[in-house]
Amino acid sequence: MPTPNLSRLAEQIEDPRFLWTKNRDRTIADYMTPRLFDVHTHTQFAAFHDDRDTVIRRALDAGVWMINVGTQRDTSKSAIETAHRYSEGVYATVGLHPIHTEKSYHDEQELGTFPYSQEYENVGEEKGFTSRAEEFDYEYYKNLAEDSKVVGIGECGLDYYRLSEETKEKQKDVFLKQIELAADVKKPLMVHCRNAFSDLISILQPTTSNLLPNPGVIHFFTGTVDDARKLLDLGFSFSFGGVITFARPVRGKSPEATAAPSARASNGASDYEEVIKFIPLDRILLETDAPYVTPAPYRGKRNEPAYISEVARKMAEIKKVSLNNVSETTVKNTFSLFGLAIARE
Numbered sequence: 001m002p003t004p005n006l007s008r009l010a011e012q013i014e015d016p017r018f019l020w021t022k023n024r025d026r027t028i029a030d031y032m033t034p035r036l037f038d039v040h041t042h043t044q045f046a047a048f049h050d051d052r053d054t055v056i057r058r059a060l061d062a063g064v065w066m067i068n069v070g071t072q073r074d075t076s077k078s079a080i081e082t083a084h085r086y087s088e089g090v091y092a093t094v095g096l097h098p099i100h101t102e103k104s105y106h107d108e109q110e111l112g113t114f115p116y117s118q119e120y121e122n123v124g125e126e127k128g129f130t131s132r133a134e135e136f137d138y139e140y141y142k143n144l145a146e147d148s149k150v151v152g153i154g155e156c157g158l159d160y161y162r163l164s165e166e167t168k169e170k171q172k173d174v175f176l177k178q179i180e181l182a183a184d185v186k187k188p189l190m191v192h193c194r195n196a197f198s199d200l201i202s203i204l205q206p207t208t209s210n211l212l213p214n215p216g217v218i219h220f221f222t223g224t225v226d227d228a229r230k231l232l233d234l235g236f237s238f239s240f241g242g243v244i245t246f247a248r249p250v251r252g253k254s255p256e257a258t259a260a261p262s263a264r265a266s267n268g269a270s271d272y273e274e275v276i277k278f279i280p281l282d283r284i285l286l287e288t289d290a291p292y293v294t295p296a297p298y299r300g301k302r303n304e305p306a307y308i309s310e311v312a313r314k315m316a317e318i319k320k321v322s323l324n325n326v327s328e329t330t331v332k333n334t335f336s337l338f339g340l341a342i343a344r345e
């Protein structure tokens, strides 16, 4: 069990109903109103332009709280604006995604082979525009990061799935700056990593000591058991999403590339199951990554935070525990990791 970040929680708790730290007979769970927590979603993206409020209300009404994750300067800002429209239950992270550190040369591939695409992300941008070679402006992001609704830095990290060699250095540099920012503002990291776990771990090993005791979450974790072990040792948590409801990935390949039925193992087991069984439930969080990676049985539709219930159900099945246990534990993990309290405006 990682040390819960109790001092940060206590600092932020102002509502007298939530002074649970002064009453040890009570547990965090007594005060948690969400049933499930979608720790990585993007309802600020263009995909929700026409019905954003309906989608968010649908989740909140179902007891699902969420963190809208920024991917570059505009989606980071709009994640904060979205969060401020709700008195509670909607939070934000701000950061620069590794694929936005270079001008995209893979638009066609991405749009051509993915069932969902980055076009969702760009409100009012030309269709098919995927990334813009943004320079990381530390002061701009620091200013956003200090907002009360911002609970973490990212998504940031490394993505070697589609890139040229020289852009690796740029990604590493931008990732290091965001680790520095997370240490600076004392908020955890929201890490994206694809096909780059050995470099990711090499960067995190010497830098994690500057971060909080719960340094962050590796979102959409696709690494091996060995990668998980190293990241657990550093204190990281892991979030899993809709892909666990349908994918049978072959290790070392991206889940998107291998999620086709033909790649499924005949025994019905997947590498996700092996990794999920290995990671203790108190280091696991749930996500949708909406509008992407829609869980079964909603495949083919746009994803949204309310569908997190399907991810929770599958998690309970893999972990062989009750849905209640998954719900309570993952929500509690989320509150501890992100130092959340009920902020009333």
Ligand SMILES: [Zn+2]
Binding pocket: 040, 042, 069, 155, 289
């Ligand atoms: Zn994402």
